[in-house]
Amino acid sequence: MSYILDALKKSDQQRQQGAGPNLQxxxxxxxxxxxxxxxxxxxxLLLLLLLALAAVAGWYFLSANKSASDNSQQVTLQTEAKPAAEAEVGTTLAQTQTQTQTQPAVVNPPPVLNTSAIRFNDLDANTRTAIPGLTFSFHVYSDNPSLRTIIINNRRVKEGALVEKDLLLEEISPQGVVLIWQNRVRFSIDVVESW
Structure with a gap:
């Protein structure tokens, strides 16, 4: 019987060879x-493209991190400013424009009563309390007075400019600053020692 079934299947397969596929x-x-x-x-090529993209992305993130760390180093104990470009490291064009707009005009002070600068701690208590609070965060001294700068109360200030009302920055010294309060008291603060 199996011979008959095998023969039937074989003949059925030969008959359907020219036909398309069916369920069986x-x-x-x-x-x-x-x-x-x-x-x-x-x-x-796809692998090389992926490697190139990874290299470019790595370079971008490394350079972005480096510039961010360079900009975060604005607090400096004391820097001898050589060329003007070195003194302005970290200052963008937008910061420069903002500072130019907010920087007070340079004032030529009238003669002061005391001729030599008194240390701030040696001033009498009433005068010390009358002087507004000062926060120093950046100090650049140079033999060239035009390159000297300091940041007081989050504002860049040059010699001869007002820091606050009635408070004039007379000089930026190697150790700190000399200020004039109400055109009558000249005093000095050693900002480098306090850091």
């Missing part, structure tokens, strides 16, 4: 040829 057709998976040189070339 056995489907075999088609494997892609992975040895194709074109496919290998495309995969290699």
């Amino acid at each position: 057709t056995i489907h075999r998976p088609v494997l892609a040829n992975t040895d194709s040189p074109l496919l290998k070339l495309i995969l290699t």
Whole structure:
């Protein structure tokens, strides 16, 4: 009996060879040829492109971190400013424009009662309390007076400019500043020692 069934199946298969697939057709998976040189070339190019993008992204993040750390080093104990470009490191164009707009005019003070600067701690208690609070965060001294600068109360101030009302920055010294209060008291503060 099995011979008859086998013969029937064989004749049925020969008859359906020219026909399309049906429900009883056995489907075999088609494997892609992975040895194709074109496919290998495309995969290699994609890998190289990904590596190049990773290198560019790494360089970008490293340079961004370096410039951020350079800008965060604005607090300096004391810097000998050589060229003007070194004294202005970290100051962007927008900061310069803002500072130019907010910087008070340079004032030529009238003669002061005391001729030599008194240390701030040696002033009498009433005068010390009358002088507004001062916060120093940046100090650049140079033999060239035009390159000297200091940041007082979050504002860049040059010699001869008003720091607050009735408080004039007379000089930036190697150790600190000399200030004039109400055109009558000249005093000095050693800002470098306090850091």
